[in-house]
Every structure is written in structure tokens, then in C-alpha cells.
Amino acid sequence: MACFDTISFLTDYGTTDEFVGVVHSVIRQVAPDVRVIDISHHVPAHDVRAGGLTLARSAQYLAPGVVLAVVDPGVATSRRAVAIEVGDGASVLVGPDNGLLAPAVSMVGGATRAVELTNLDYQLPAPGPTFAGRDIFGPAAAHLCNGVDLLELGAEVDVNGLMPGMIPITRVEDGAVVAEVLWTDGFGNLQLNVDPVEIEDFGPRVELRFDGKVRTGVRHTTYADVPTGEIGLVVDSYGLVSIAANRTSAADELRIGTGDEVVLAAIGDEPARAGTITPVTLQEKP
Amino acid sequence: MACFDTISFLTDYGTTDEFVGVVHSVIRQVAPDVRVIDISHHVPAHDVRAGGLTLARSAQYLAPGVVLAVVDPGVATSRRAVAIEVGDGASVLVGPDNGLLAPAVSMVGGATRAVELTNLDYQLPAPGPTFAGRDIFGPAAAHLCNGVDLLELGAEVDVNGLMPGMIPITRVEDGAVVAEVLWTDGFGNLQLNVDPVEIEDFGPRVELRFDGKVRTGVRHTTYADVPTGEIGLVVDSYGLVSIAANRTSAADELRIGTGDEVVLAAIGDEPARAGTITPVTLQEKP
Amino acid sequence: MACFDTISFLTDYGTTDEFVGVVHSVIRQVAPDVRVIDISHHVPAHDVRAGGLTLARSAQYLAPGVVLAVVDPGVATSRRAVAIEVGDGASVLVGPDNGLLAPAVSMVGGATRAVELTNLDYQLPAPGPTFAGRDIFGPAAAHLCNGVDLLELGAEVDVNGLMPGMIPITRVEDGAVVAEVLWTDGFGNLQLNVDPVEIEDFGPRVELRFDGKVRTGVRHTTYADVPTGEIGLVVDSYGLVSIAANRTSAADELRIGTGDEVVLAAIGDEPARAGTITPVTLQEKP
Numbered sequence: 054m055a056c057f058d059t060i061s062f063l064t065d066y067g068t069t070d071e072f073v074g075v076v077h078s079v080i081r082q083v084a085p086d087v088r089v090i091d092i093s094h095h096v097p098a099h100d101v102r103a104g105g106l107t108l109a110r111s112a113q114y115l116a117p118g119v120v121l122a123v124v125d126p127g128v129a130t131s132r133r134a135v136a137i138e139v140g141d142g143a144s145v146l147v148g149p150d151n152g153l154l155a156p157a158v159s160m161v162g163g164a165t166r167a168v169e170l171t172n173l174d175y176q177l178p179a180p181g182p183t184f185a186g187r188d189i190f191g192p193a194a195a196h197l198c199n200g201v202d203l204l205e206l207g208a209e210v211d212v213n214g215l216m217p218g219m220i221p222i223t224r225v226e227d228g229a230v231v232a233e234v235l236w237t238d239g240f241g242n243l244q245l246n247v248d249p250v251e252i253e254d255f256g257p258r259v260e261l262r263f264d265g266k267v268r269t270g271v272r273h274t275t276y277a278d279v280p281t282g283e284i285g286l287v288v289d290s291y292g293l294v295s296i297a298a299n300r301t302s303a304a305d306e307l308r309i310g311t312g313d314e315v316v317l318a319a320i321g322d323e324p325a326r327a328g329t330i331t332p333v334t335l336q337e338k339p
Numbered sequence: 340m341a342c343f344d345t346i347s348f349l350t351d352y353g354t355t356d357e358f359v360g361v362v363h364s365v366i367r368q369v370a371p372d373v374r375v376i377d378i379s380h381h382v383p384a385h386d387v388r389a390g391g392l393t394l395a396r397s398a399q400y401l402a403p404g405v406v407l408a409v410v411d412p413g414v415a416t417s418r419r420a421v422a423i424e425v426g427d428g429a430s431v432l433v434g435p436d437n438g439l440l441a442p443a444v445s446m447v448g449g450a451t452r453a454v455e456l457t458n459l460d461y462q463l464p465a466p467g468p469t470f471a472g473r474d475i476f477g478p479a480a481a482h483l484c485n486g487v488d489l490l491e492l493g494a495e496v497d498v499n500g501l502m503p504g505m506i507p508i509t510r511v512e513d514g515a516v517v518a519e520v521l522w523t524d525g526f527g528n529l530q531l532n533v534d535p536v537e538i539e540d541f542g543p544r545v546e547l548r549f550d551g552k553v554r555t556g557v558r559h560t561t562y563a564d565v566p567t568g569e570i571g572l573v574v575d576s577y578g579l580v581s582i583a584a585n586r587t588s589a590a591d592e593l594r595i596g597t598g599d600e601v602v603l604a605a606i607g608d609e610p611a612r613a614g615t616i617t618p619v620t621l622q623e624k625p
Numbered sequence: 626m627a628c629f630d631t632i633s634f635l636t637d638y639g640t641t642d643e644f645v646g647v648v649h650s651v652i653r654q655v656a657p658d659v660r661v662i663d664i665s666h667h668v669p670a671h672d673v674r675a676g677g678l679t680l681a682r683s684a685q686y687l688a689p690g691v692v693l694a695v696v697d698p699g700v701a702t703s704r705r706a707v708a709i710e711v712g713d714g715a716s717v718l719v720g721p722d723n724g725l726l727a728p729a730v731s732m733v734g735g736a737t738r739a740v741e742l743t744n745l746d747y748q749l750p751a752p753g754p755t756f757a758g759r760d761i762f763g764p765a766a767a768h769l770c771n772g773v774d775l776l777e778l779g780a781e782v783d784v785n786g787l788m789p790g791m792i793p794i795t796r797v798e799d800g801a802v803v804a805e806v807l808w809t810d811g812f813g814n815l816q817l818n819v820d821p822v823e824i825e826d827f828g829p830r831v832e833l834r835f836d837g838k839v840r841t842g843v844r845h846t847t848y849a850d851v852p853t854g855e856i857g858l859v860v861d862s863y864g865l866v867s868i869a870a871n872r873t874s875a876a877d878e879l880r881i882g883t884g885d886e887v888v889l890a891a892i893g894d895e896p897a898r899a900g901t902i903t904p905v906t907l908q909e910k911p
Contacts, residue, residue: 058657059653061646061650063643063646066525067525068354068377068379068380068381068640069379069381069525070379070393070524070525071349071378071379071393071396071397073377074347074349074376074377074378074379074397075397075400075401077376078347078376078378078397078400078401078402079400081345081374081376081402082402085344088653090646090649090653091640091646091649092643092646092647092650093640093641093642093646095640095641098525099526099586107642107643111643111646111647111650114647114650114651114759115647115650116650116653116654126563126586127563179576183561183562183573183575183576184575184576187400187576188576238642239638239639239641239642239644239670240670240671275755277699287755289755289756290751290755290756290759290760300671300698352811353811354640354663354665354666354667355665355667355811356665356679356810357635357664357665357679357682357683358811359663359665360633360635360662360663360664360665360683361664361683361686361687363662363663364633364662364664364683364686364687364688365686367631367660367688368688371630384811384812385872412872413849414847414848414849465862469847469848469859469861469862470861470862473686474862
């Protein structure tokens, strides 16, 4: 019988409404001694990919136990509510089966078992069908902490049938790395889906192409090393390449954000541009 | 001697300033083992009605114990600071006597006893008169958890003399239900003060009149069932009728919000409009 | 061997990203029984002074234990990571040595010992150099709670060599008090660096000069006592003079904010203006 003492909790509920507090209250009554740690409740509304990436970034640092994650634009439709066991029971992730949990599940080694949350004995009766965090997911997380067996919560489902996550991967074109902004953090740093080894051959200065513009990114070890006015490339605290400016927002500076494409290339390495004689004019958006 | 182990905490303090953390710290020192669950601290500043409705929506889900609520535009004036017992001691609500607590008190069966928080032995000495959450309400909540008797906190007051809450009720005019938006949630759904039975006779398509416009709302079971571009009427997770759009904000779409009037009627049921021959032109705001 | 059971936690991380939750998770795994109380995570990005003032306002109300504070524009540069003991071990403040901790340290009597956090045994291995809260400061706070000796965390440093904080003090010019807005709270009240005794001689009505304008501030005991349309001067809950408007934002009303200068003087006391015959015209910004 597994017993967990921590629930890590992520949603797109925001904290203006009472949703988060109500789920905490429901958990408190089912499993009084469990600690609930809020990871974030400010995932952009309905943004399953952003929520999945946030969980994946957090995954290796979370306390073993239950991960309760709800970003659920299809609430109360045919999308399944699931609990996914990882590490042969080391932790369980609870949430909608819409790809939200998939990146984190991958990060920690993949699913070992999963169930659909169909057993009404472990749910709250709902006055309406739309608050699954309160009525289905929260209670499931709390009951798991109390030692209720995973298979008690509902019918087992094939882990290979779970909705996969969609994490963009880079591709190489003409020697350049075509990347994407995975995440714009609160400081305006732009995390790319780029491992430092992918740009090792480009040297300390890297050409950045985005939104019709070309800029030079300079590799630095820390954000504070980036001189004012320069665009830095820093390996961030997750081990990925990020675009950064010193004490200001690179996102505001470059006017790009999550989901935008960025091409990284060796300086002067682009055949087409090598033959031109006019200098590149940076077209700033109005 | 009642002992409580949970304080449910709601304010309009926001979380940018240290107010919420300081109240948590004060409680921690008076009653170290109590769990404090934050319901919301983003009630609009001084909006007693919004705070009261948030508490009322939460009430039935809160852990038994103390509810600490502070939305208090009249802080340090003649408005009383009170503790209101409900359920013959099952829980106690602590806050200003300005109507904030009243809807939640009603939801759980009404007040059984109440005191004004006048006993300085259970308050912090204040360098200024304006932070009642830290100096008066927070300590009162914590001492109640420690088993201090309600009547120790101050003089008993008549529960019938407590400030009532003001929850708008619908009225019927010419067969139409004149309603009001009680709450715009973070997803832009518009909760009305309308029980589903009130619009049962209108059928699946209901005329909505607001702000000089007329739209058709279509009843659906879930938010995700609402087709793109359509205005849905969904019974929300609190059992009330709400206006919703699929994966977008109905509030932004219709340009209405909390406190605005919405009239619900049977389609084609309005006598005045039946005689007109020109179609209704929707006047969009610029 | 000191053992602490509470960590008071302040950052400029915001709560949109997972940073705060990840630090909570790291602490949970090192010191499972410690309570972490969030003071604020919405200090303006990189604003060391604002963070330091927030801590100083909170200091006397915090539970004894560890204060974990991270506002750290120079992360991973030569600025030191430190732990500062106060009250001969009553509490320890952990964070960057950039002046952030200094005002709070002063408030509680000054530092008794300090170390630089150099011992890697009490840090997490980092995939990148930039998340010191997760990898250095959070673990240090948790290990201190577990009873690890301060001197185990790194080399002792001279407490007189710690970076001082910069709190502006008032000056008197021609009998007027030249002050500064220390803090604009979420309600729009403007806290000045002015002790009530400094303006005692000015009487109940005080001339306020700021941004080329002159207004009269009227002293009141509570915010709610300020009549609509009037500018009030209220001793706030920290014992400092603040500019306030009743149920509205004084900051919006006067169009000033944190860091702006405000001169307080006796009405009609300014020599230059005494000789003029034209009335002061208030120039409103467009």
C-alpha cells in the first residue's frame, strides 16, 4: 500500500478565483496530513503545452508523491480523467489525459500503470459538471495519499494509449539549427529547445534569425555577464540554451515569445547572405 | 473547548505586498500547528460583495474550522470586528461586520453566536491603526484554534444585529427573467444569479438581452460542448446558470461583467419586438 | 545545535513560473517538517531595494527561524551567497550579499555571525548556473532548519564587510521635510520615510509639494476618515506617515509612486511663495 505525504499542484485556475483554495480544502478534508505544494496556477488558460512544459521543467525537483495537474479545456467531454503511475509506484500523476502529463511522465522514466478515474466512490457529488479539480482530480490525489490503491480509482488503461505530449524538436537546415521558444519566463528570458551541444560548433558568437530580423547572440555563462545592449545566449538552470538580456527582458527587446521560431547559425555562414553587398537592415515592428 | 486545526483565509490584500505573509506569520506564532489555506487574496480592493460571494461559493467545501476574511474598506472606523459562530461551534467566521461574512454564514445555516472582538489580550499592539488582519483578526482566528472560548474574545452581540449581505435576486418581468452577473471567473465565464429551474420553460435556446444588445444563448452541458462562435448557457460547478464561450472569454466576447444586468427570455417572446418588422441590429461598442 | 521549524520566503520570482514551487519542493525533501511561509514573490524584478524594504516591514512579525530571500540581479557573479545570523542564533537570513537582507538585519539588532555559502555538500548540483534559489539558497535554508551549524555551510565572513542596505532618510530644508515615497502598496497608499514626530509642528494640515504641484494633506487617524476628494495623511500600520485617499488609490490620484520625492511643509510657510500674489495653479499631467 503506497502512502504519499506530498501533492504537487499545478493548474491554469489563476489565484483570483477561489478554485485553488477550494481544491486545497477538499484535499485537507480527505487527507489532513498531506502537504500540498503549489507549483503554479498561472499556466495560460487552456494552454496544455505550456502546462506540460512547466511540469517537465519541475519534475526532477518535485517531492515524491502525487502530482495533481489540471489544464483542461475539454473538461467533462470524452477526454479521460486519469492517474498515471511512474517509477513502479514512486509517484502518481493525476489529471486529464490530454497530453498535459506526458512530458513529465517521460522525464521520470515513463508510465508503469494507469487508470481512468471512473470510480464515483472516490469523487465528490457535483452540482454541475465543470469543476473536475474539486470533484474528481483533487479527491483522487488525496485518496492516493491515504493509501487507496491505484486500481481502486477506476479501470486500468493501456499506458501506450495515453495521449502523448507535443514537445517540438529542433531540425538542421543548411547547417543552421531551426529552434523554437519553449518558454518565456517572468524575467523575459527566452528558453529555446536547444541543447548547448547543438550550437557548440558555432563558437562564442551566434547568428540569430527571427521574425525577419538578424541579430548576434553572444554566449555567456551568466545573465549578469551579458553587457547592456547585447543579446546573450546563456545555458539556463535547466540546461537549455536561452536568449537573455542583462536586467531587462529579452522578450520585450526582441519582440518574440513562446512558440516563435528562432534560427541559430554560424556568423556569416548563410550562403545567400554571403553574396549580398547591402548590409542587413533591421526592420523593427512599428 | 473547541479546537480547530484549519484556517481558511480570504482577503483583498493582493500578494504583491507582504500583508498575507505577515498574517500567516502571526498565526504561526500563536497557533503553530494550524494549517492556513488561502482561498483568495485577489478580491477586488474594498469589494465587500465580491468577497462575500467568493466565500459563499467556497463555504460548503471549506474544512471545518475558522474562516478568516478581510475585505474592510471601513477598517478602524466604527464598523465592528466580529467572530461569528455557525453550526453550534462547528466553525467560526472572523472578520469585519460589514456584510462580508453574511452570505457564507447563511449558506451554512446561520449564526448561532457572535462576539465583537474587543478583548485586547487577544490582539497585537499596533504601531498604527490600519492593519486589522495582522493585529486583530489574525490573532483572533489563531486563538480560537488554540481553544480560546468565543466569549473570551469580546462582548457577545445579537446575531440578528449583524450586517446582512446583499445578494441580488432575479425578478420576472413580462415572462422574462431579469438577472445579474454575480461573478466573472478567470476564464471569462459569467455566472448569473439564476437557478436552472428559472429558465426551464424557455427551452434549449434562450434570448439574452444586455447593454442594448440581443443574443441567443444555447444551453449545453459542458463548456467544451459550446461550438465556436456560439454563446453557451452552462450550469456551472456551483449549480447556477453561466454564460460561456468555448475556450475563450464570454466576458470579452459580450463586453459585460460582474454587476451587469442580463435579461433571459423565451425566443420571440417579447411583445414589443414581435410587432417590429426590422431585424434587430446588434450595436457593437467601438 | 539550532533547529528551526519555519522558513519565511521572499523573492522576485513571480508565481507564473514554477520557480517558487520548485524551491518549496527542494526544501520539502531536505527538511520535510519545516513550514514555509511565503511573504511575497512579487517584488519587482531585480529591485533589491524594494525587496529589502518589504523584508524590513515584515521582520518584527516573522516567526523565528530562517528567512530565505532572493532578489538577485547579480546571480552567479562575484556577489557572495551568504547566511547571516541575528540575535545570537535566534534567526538566520539566507540570500545574496547585495544589500537585500541588510534592512531586516538592522531591524532585528544586527548580524552576530555570517558565512559565505561555499560548501558544495549543502548545495544541489546545477545543470546551469542561474537558479541559486533552487540550488544554493533553498538547500542552505533547509539544512539550517535541520540543525546543520552555520559554520558548516561555508567560510565565516566579517559581518562588517556585508553589503549595507540603502534606506533613504529625510532632510530638512528651510523648515520643510524633504521625503521620499518608500512604498506604494496594493491599495495605492504612499508610505513616506517620515516618522510622525517629524511633521508634528506642521499641525493638522500639511503642504505637500511633488512633481511641480502643491496639494494640502490633512492628517487623519484612519483611511476611512479621509473625506472623498481630500488627500489624507495617515500613520500607517508600520508607524510611518502615508499619503492616502479614501477607497481609492492616492498613487493614481497624485500620479506619483515609489522613489518619488515629496516635500512636507507647514501651510503658507514657504518664503518664496509667501511673496507671490498669484494663486498656485495645479498643473495636471495630460
